[in-house]
Structures are given as structure tokens and as C-alpha cells.
Amino acid sequence: MPVFKEACGAFADNNYMPTLTAQASNLQFFGDKSAGVFEQLHFESCSKNTDDYNANHFPLLIFEPAIGTSRFVYNQLARQLSANGAHVVTIDHPNDAPIVEFTGLDPIQKDGAVTLDAFQVNRPVSNIETKKAIDTRIADVNSVIEEFEKADTLPKIFPNFTFTDGNTKVPTQRLFMLGHGLGGSVATSMGFSDKRVEWTINLSGSTPVITEDVLAYTIFFGRENYTSENDTAWQETKKHIAGPQVEWTYKQADQFDFSDLPLVSHLVDPNKKAKGLGTPYEKMDPNDPTATFRAVSCFLEAYFRDTVIPGWSVDPRLPGESHNAVQKCLGWFGGAMKPHVADSSRASKKSN
Template sequence: MGLLASILAVCIAIVCLFEPIHAVYIPGPNDAHVFKSAVASFSVGDDLGVSLFMPVNKVDCTPEEDRLYMPAEFTHTSDLQFFGNVSTGVFDKMKYKTCKGSSKTIDASKIPLVFFEPQVGTSRFLYSTLARFMAANGMAIAILDHPETSSSAILDPFLDLKQWNETVTQTVDARIQDINLVLKQLSDVSVLQRQFPGLKFNSTLDTQSYSIVGHGIGGSVATTLSTLDPRVRFSINLSGTPPLLNHPTYSTIYFFGRSDFRRENDIHWPTTWKYLAGRATEWDFQDAGIFDFSDLPWIADLARQDEKITIDNINGLHDKLGPFGFHVNACYLEAYLKAELTEPKYGWVGDCLRIFDQMKPYPGGVH
């Protein structure tokens, strides 16, 4: 009996070590949204990680299932990156609900495809809540984890670029190659069917047309592709440096800066902006840190409020906005995706402006 008790005690200890005591559920988009998300995470090649968020009409979604916000192999690294401590335990307690199956066949060819490019040195999972909110408007959202090279590893995710050197060029070029590789994969309906066994597709995604949102160096990729790839419908650059242009581009390009990182504070935007001959707009996020353009501000708030974790300093946030850092960003991303891709009325952006005063249009206007 003593031996059995000892074994039971060891088993309990192991469970407590590897499982959070209780989960903190990250809420999804509100009931005004028509869609929920089905989610698949998979690899392309040996090292390229992909998370794909597919919209499923919520009346057809059956059943829902729990999903870890971040797999265990990423939680300690992310805890260290943002909280300075691998044992903080913020990310491993987070979960959310996803759609496991659909009662109806999905025509994927009618679903707009949007890539979301993360900041350098940052897990794609830190953007999964934003992806759910975007997908809830009827878009498929693909987030990529790119293989880290010795060059990209020296780029600091918390600093704006001070020079566009060979390291930056190689990083951007490698990401563009990765995106093209994923586009090729997503053009095969059997790939979708394999990754979403609970869904039934009668067509594949239209990979001849896509849009792209990027954060930091991901924003650099987004703007670069806007100027190079005719398949890109529009791009959103979240606090990143664009390529240096010396000729006009008629692409639709949106730039979201910060109150301390507007176009005049960047090494390329002042020159590049002169060559933007299409629709181009700058918004500046007031009192924002560079990682207010991610899930981080809401994740930190949930950890503080629901899990009662003491968090004093958060790398990448000024911590003045609290969870509004997430909600303001999500509102504008959803608004532009709806206006550009599904419901072309620009009142969506005006709604965000009326609701939130933390985002300001650039004082100089559109150009």
C-alpha cells in the first residue's frame, strides 16, 4: 500500500509539473461576427511552421474543441523573451476555443487569403488571437514561423531598424521564398483536407490573389511584396521599415506607426512615401510599444486579472494601454480587411476611430 501511495504521489507531481492548474481561456470575437475559426498547425519542408486559420460559419460549426494558445516547446522561450523569466508560466496557461468540424462543404476558392508575417525572433503563436479575430470576418489567415538563420538571429525584435543591410535583405528575401512555398502547398485541395480532417472542401484557396499583414520585419516583407508581386491585393505594415523605393508604385499600402515611430523617424519611409502613387495611409498608435501590435497586451492582462500573476515589466510594451493595445490594433485590422476584401465600405475604419482615441491619423494627411 505504501508503494502504491508513493507511485500515486509521483504521478500527481508529474501532472502538476506539466499541466497548468487551470486554463485561462482567451475570448473570441463577439457575436456580431459570422464566422468561427478552424485551426491547423503544420510544417512545410523541414523547418517552416504554418498556422492556418480557416473561417467556418458559426451556425455550421460542430463541435468546438479546446486548443493550447502556444505549444509547450515555445512557452518558456516566449516567457523569457517578454517577461525575462522562463518560469513565469504566462503562456502555458492560455487556451482558446476552435471549430473542429463543419456540417457543410466549404468552397475555399471564395475565401480571401491573408498572410500574417511575425516580427523577427518571435513565435507565430503570439499572433493567433489577432488571426482568430481577422478570420472571423471570412478570411483565411496564414501565419508563418520562418527558419532562423545566423543572419536573422542578430536582428533585435524590440528595436526599429537603423540600417537596411545585407542581413535585412537576406531575411526579407528568405521570407518571400517561404511565402511562395506555402502558396504552392495551399493550391492543393488535398493539403487543406489533410490538415482539416473535420472539414470538407470542394475547392482549394485562390493562391493567385492574396493580401499580407506584417509586424516589424514582417511589415518590411509585407510592403516589399506589395511593390513586387502583382498577386498582392493590399498590404498592412505594422511598425516596420519599408524597402527604399526610387520609382512609383500603385499598390495599396497602409502603414501603422507609433507616436515615437512615425514615417519621419524611419530610415526609409520619408523617401519611399514620395513614390506611393496608389492608396497610402499612415496611422500612429499613441503611447504604444512595438509589441502592442500583437496579442501580448491582452495576454498579459489576462494573466494578471484571471491568473493573478504578478507582472512588473513587459518587454516590448510601454504598458500604458493595457488590453486596449490589442483591441485597438484588432479593430483596425478587421476594418481594413473587411473594407478591402469582403464588405467594401470604408465606414468600418471610421467606426474604429470613433471608438478608440488611441490611434491617430498622421498629421500630414494621406501623403
Template sequence: MRRTRSTHRRFGALACAVVTGAVVAAVPTTAATAPPRLDLPPPTGPHAVGVTDLHLVDHARRDPWVPGAVRELVVTVRYPARRGGAPAPFLPPAAAEVVARADAARLGLDADLLDYRFATHSVPGAAALGGDRPVVLYSPGLGESRAFGTALTEQLAAEGYVVVALDHTHEPPVVEFPDGRLARRALPPSSAEVLKEVLATRVRDTRFVLDRLQVLAAGGNPDAGGRRPPPGLGRALDLSRVGMFGHSAGGFTAGETMLSDRRVDVGADLDGSMAYAQSTGDFGRVAEEGLDRPFLLMSAGDHSAASDPSWQRFLANHRGWLRQLHLPAGEHFSYTDHQVLLPRLGLDPAVTAPAVGTVDPARSVAAQRAYLTAFFDRHLRHRPQRLFDGPSDRYPEVEFR
């Protein structure tokens, strides 16, 4: 089943299902003969990458999805680090098993064939390199784990950024806390009102994470369990330079957060609509009001401002620097690690194309990494970037709109 543009019309294409279901729901049962080898391309920046998770508890806020619970988050922080050490897994063991079972059921595979514990390129607890590092936040699509932005967040960390990836608890299939607890998906049935609460919760999550990063930068320890941060991490944070990007609903979240919190200086939306319901013109505030700071729109397949009324409204109201980039041979999930991982499964390309397109996976990831790095370098480090002057011979997969 090809993903049609109607799936983009509500909440960044992910209003009605967990992402893994949306990606592979139409894949027929297949008999795999050998476990697929899953991995991600290594980052190409000059620095090694360290990683740590922070468990953050907002005691002042009730969880909107689980009665009687306070809001708890787990974020992954990647940063330039000293070299050495064994890399972290893509997902921790219990979470990897839950996601593998869900994906395997839809793929018609034995769950043992989907091992999401494969090694990343980030070393847990590695000492942070010195220097004031701009901070970039990452928000995933609705129903998607923060882990599926690893290829992009590792690249930014290798380029010298501290990158903080959020899980919006009870949206993805599972969030595994450091003490081993598993928080499962708990969203009510989709409606415009539920989606508005989802976005409002995501913005509150993001602003709370920024508050806790300020504690870390000041020498404190925001981790709810008191686990010590990696050496030098707090001193590396330069919270006077903050960017944010996200895929699908995460891109919508970036824009809405910028509207609510001026600590976020620049933002990027990777193929996410800015509407709760396109058909009724129920757009987010960011579309209705625009922004006065730099913003990057990246689209794929048949989605762009030409087909998305919420983007048209945003463009009419935006008052800052802006570029529109388009990946015509990609698709919605090209802006996640599915771009690389789905083709690794050895399925018929006709099956995977509706999710990740026909673009070469390595070329797609390389282009995304280059443009995102150039965007943040230009606006957070104030380094001129010719890459935004027009189409590039190095990345012919990307069109300027």
C-alpha cells in the same frame, strides 16, 4: 529601460534580439505568489474559428541558416468553421516550454508560472464553412513566433477570412514541427547583409506558401506528412483575393512580397520600419520603389512617418490607396499579443509600458481588429468603409496621420 526610437532604425526594431528578450530584458526579478492567468480576448466576428497547421517542405531550396538542410516551414491556418470542439493551445507543449523558460529567465519567475499552453478560441480540424473566402497572410516580427499574432488572426477568421500565419524557421526561439522536432533559432550575428538575407528568405517563404495554398485550393494536399486538411478547407480558399499584414519585420516583409509577387493585392505594416539601417539610408526596395496597390501603415508611440525616413521614402514613391494610423499611447509590441499578455503578469506598469505602452489593452486590441478588418473588407471584398473617412469616436485611441 525605455525603448527609444533608435531601436526602430534597424529592421523594424528587432534586428539584434529575440523578441521575448527585447520585450522583457529590463524586467527586474520579482517573487510571484500565484500563476498569472493568461488568455486572449475572444474574437467578435460572426463565425466560429477552425485551425490547422501545415508542414511545408521546399525541396528546391536550401535552408540559409542550417547547412545541409532543405527549407521547412510550419504555417497555422485559421478559417471560418462549424461550431463545436475543444480549442487549440496558444503554443504546442514543447514550444510552449521553450518560450516559457526563455521568458521566465528574463522576468525572474519560475517557468511554471508562464503557461503558454492556455486555450485559444480556435478549434483544431473543424470543418470549414462553405463559400469563397479571401486569404490573408500574416508574418511576425523578427524573433517572434507566429503565435503572438493570434488575437488579430482569430478576429479576421471570425470575420470570414482564411488567415495563414507563417513562422520563418530558425528566426523565433523555436518552431515545433508536427512530428515533434524542434527547430531552434539559428541566425548569425546581425549585420546589414544578414538582415537583407533575412528579408529575402522571408519573401521566398511567403511566395512558397502561396504556391502550396494553390495546391490545397486545387484539391491536393500540400502537407509534407500527408495529414489530411480539415473538411472543406481547400474549397474555401479564394486565391484571387489575397492580402498580407505583419508586425515589425513582418510588415516590411508584406511590402517586399507585394513588390515581388502580384498575387498579393493589399498589405499592411504594423509598426515596422522598411530599412536595414536608417542611419545610412539603406532602405528596402519597397521604400525605394513604392507600390501601386492599397497599403496601410499603423504605428505606435514615438514611431511614425515623421520619425522614420524609410516610411518617408515609401510615402514619396507609393502610388496606391494609403492610410496612416497611429496609436500614441501604445508601443511597438502593442501590435502583438504581448499587448494583452504582459499586463496579465501583474508587473509594475512602469516596466511593461516601454513594450506595450499605457493604452488600455482591450481598447487597443479592439481598435486594431476593427481597422484591419475594415481595411481588408474595403479592398478584398469591395465593401465601403466609413471608418477610414477620418478619426472615429468609437476608437479615440487611434489617430489619423
């Protein structure tokens, strides 16, 4: 939840992720459960407010992780998005997450039961296993949305918070979604099929093929080895996106440059090479690998500020202008993040 620091009466120290999840993530990205990377990180959060909180004041943004990947690998991206004025929800899906830990309950572990590869684009989405994973996730997302429509959900999660006039329901009539890899496919799919979802960002994920026009604002971040021109599903679907659509290409990026991983790996041990990372920072700040993370965060926050907040009922929580934020990010990080331009030579060959 977005809470002004001045409106916070008490703070809590939080592990970046639970212990068993940290071990599973160490194995996924560093090849060793005992690598000791994710366990070292902590962050501070508000645990008690001094001003009443109006839950209906802020939009709901659902952030979907890649297949077989913990939602906690996106903690900092989610926190920074929330600071702009959003309820941000990340979801662990027991069907495909490597492990899901619950307070006071036994964890759910998959141990490789899902064969889809988080380090690759999971396509086509019509593939039986891929479609099953997406459909299961959509059902999970809808269950989470239903929970936030209940008046007692937020008070249970935040027992020390007080709410304005008992206003504890998160607005769900209009939804916004963001996802990475297969999570991006889930976000795009719901943008096409669920009229509540007005706006989606897909980070290096494929799309279902649609044959009828849709209106959702559709944003796609690809990379040099994966653009819409590399995926016939995107090529066909883009013809039917009647609402705003935009595509970016992240130069020298790999699949997990769209997560917290570039920041985490550098902060804990710059000498440990994490699987799934490229070198986009070399085109922005060769001496600072965290530029890879900062660029992604900047663009995600900017699209929220430029395209969601103006149509919402409140001003952004952070000071400063909400418009032209994307252009500012382009000025800072444009060395690696480029507006996608179709390959005219390929288009010419297709037309001949």
C-alpha cells in the same frame, strides 16, 4: 478558416502555443522561461463542419511575425481577422524564429543565432543581415502559397472537414499581407515587388526604398517614437506609392503593442510587466489595459472589411455593415490611434 459557429459539428480545445514555444516566449517577454504566462491560455476552434466549406470563397491573408518571434504571439489577432471572412496564415520561419515545433518531429531551435532585435525597428532593410532575413522570409512565403495551391493541402490540415464539390484550393491569384516589425517590412516589400499582393499593412516596420511607382494599397501603423518622418526609407518610398496609402500613429505605444501581448499579459497576470509594451490604453480606457489590443484588432479588422471585402465576391462573415468600419474604430479608440499628420515645422525647415 472562417466557419460559422452554427456550421460547426465539433469543437476542439487548443493550447495558445506549444510548450517549448511558450517557454521561449516567456523568456523573450518576461525574462524567464518558467514565467508560466503563455502556457495558461487556451482557445476553442471548430474541428468538424456540418455545411460543406468552399475554400475558393475567401481571400488569403498572410500574417508575418516580428523577427525572432513566434507566430503564435499573434494567434488572437489572426483568429479575429479570420472571423471577418479570410483564410489567415501565420508562418514560423526556421531561419529566425526562436523555436519551431512540429508534430512528431524534433523542434528547430535558433538560440540567439539571429542578432536582429525584435524590440527595435530593423532598418535600413538594405542592411546585409536584414535583407537576408527578408529575402529568406519571402522565399518561405512563396513556398507556403504554393502549398495552398495544391488540392490536398486543406484536407490534410482539416481532415474532418468536407468541402463544396471538392473545392479545396485557396485562391492565390490575389493576395493580401499583414506584418509586424520585420514582418511588416516583408509585407510591404512583397506589395511592391509581387503583382499578386494587392494590399499590405505594416505594423511598425521599415520599408525598402523604391524608385518606381507602385499601385499596392499601402497601410502603415507607426507610433510616437517611429513614424515615416523618422525613417528616410519611408519618406522616399511614399513619393512612389501611386495607389492608396495611409499612415496612423499609435500614441504611447511600444513595439509589441501591435501583437497579442497586451491582451495575454493582462489576462494571465496584470502584475507581470512584459517587455515591449507601452501605455496607449491610458488614452482610451485608463482602467483597462486590454484596450491596447482591442484598438489594434479593431483597425486591422476594419481595414479588411472596408477595403478588401467590397472588392471580393462575398459578403463579410460577421453580421453588420462592412463600410465605415475604420471610422467606427476611430470613434472608439481615437484617443490613442491618430491619423498621422506631418510635422509642418520640420517640413518648413527642410524647405529653407
